Amino acid sequence: MTQVRVGESVAPPSRTGWRAVRALYSGNARIVVIRGLLATKTSNWVVVVSGFFEPVFFLLAMGVGLGTYIGDVELPGGEQVSYAAFIAPALLAVSAMNGAVYDSTWNVFFKLRFAKLYQTMLTTRLGPLDVALGEICYALLRGVAYAAGFLVVMQLMGLNGSWTALAALPAVVLIAFAFASVGMAVTSYMKTFQQMDWINFVMLPMFLFSATFYPITVYPEVIQWLIKVLPLWHAVELVRGLTLGVADTMTLVHVGYFLVMIGLGLVFATSRLRALFQD
Numbered sequence: 001m002t003q004v005r006v007g008e009s010v011a012p013p014s015r016t017g018w019r020a021v022r023a024l025y026s027g028n029a030r031i032v033v034i035r036g037l038l039a040t041k042t043s044n045w046v047v048v049v050s051g052f053f054e055p056v057f058f059l060l061a062m063g064v065g066l067g068t069y070i071g072d073v074e075l076p077g078g079e080q081v082s083y084a085a086f087i088a089p090a091l092l093a094v095s096a097m098n099g100a101v102y103d104s105t106w107n108v109f110f111k112l113r114f115a116k117l118y119q120t121m122l123t124t125r126l127g128p129l130d131v132a133l134g135e136i137c138y139a140l141l142r143g144v145a146y147a148a149g150f151l152v153v154m155q156l157m158g159l160n161g162s163w164t165a166l167a168a169l170p171a172v173v174l175i176a177f178a179f180a181s182v183g184m185a186v187t188s189y190m191k192t193f194q195q196m197d198w199i200n201f202v203m204l205p206m207f208l209f210s211a212t213f214y215p216i217t218v219y220p221e222v223i224q225w226l227i228k229v230l231p232l233w234h235a236v237e238l239v240r241g242l243t244l245g246v247a248d249t250m251t252l253v254h255v256g257y258f259l260v261m262i263g264l265g266l267v268f269a270t271s272r273l274r275a276l277f278q279d
Contacts, residue, residue, distance in 0.1 A: 026125045032134020052149050055091040063087050077246055088159045089243040090212040092150050093175060093235035099146040100176040103139035104183030105199050109190055128273035132266060136180045143176030162245025171242055175235045178258040181265025188272035206232040
């Protein structure tokens with residue numbers, strides 16, 4: 001047995017092995033999700049519901065209204081589809097992105113910097129990974145709810161060109177999960193509302209230029225390669241391929257892209273929360 005002299009300080013035992021895992025994750029992420037759902041029910045449910053109508057309005061104005069003058073659009077494989085059928089899957093991907101990003105950025109920022117909610121959570125059995133997963137899953141629920149409703153609208157309007165459109169919903173789950181993971185990771189580094197404006201600064205160009213409203217081939221090749229780096233382009237191409245029945249080997253590339261986003265987002269969000277509150 002190791003003897004300790006009077007007055008000699010003893011270093012606390014290091015968290016290794018299973019203890020380190022328990023400090024990071026206790027398996028109670030669902031508590032964070034339940035808390036988010038209860039808060040939405042009692043406070044900002046109107047804001048959440050209103051977010052569903054934005055892509056629907058875009059579809060009616062751009063796809064149906066403007067589409068009357070544009071006519072059909074030719075896909076890379078030579079297929080012809082209506083303009084509404086061309087932009088609808090893009091708006092579906094945007095809907096998933098917006099729902100996930102909103103909750104994983106602005107809501108997380110308020111809880112982190114003003115409500116000090118996460119500090120309180122981490123004084124309980126919850127670990128940083130519980131908080132990160134819980135908030136990301138809550139943001140994921142919002143993104144998926146938007147997307148599922150919009151997918152029904154597309155079906156009612158006859159814009160789903162293939163039975164593979166059924167696979168668009170799990171694809172949207174993957175997309176929303178990826179954006180929510182990265183959104184929370186980025187937000188953990190933000191300290192002021194002015195810094196949060198950079199999120200909108202990034203999202204707006206992605207929305208406009210990621211082949212959302214017209215084929216990417218309208219750009220010079222150099223610009224095309226820059227756009228192909230953006231996550232929303234991968235989301236649009238993934239959903240468009242599934243809803244129009246033109247999925248190919250690039251579908252796996254898109255899926256892999258979002259799996260990497262999820263992994264990086266979870267790692268950075270968890271490590272950042274741990275650094276902020278458990279030093």
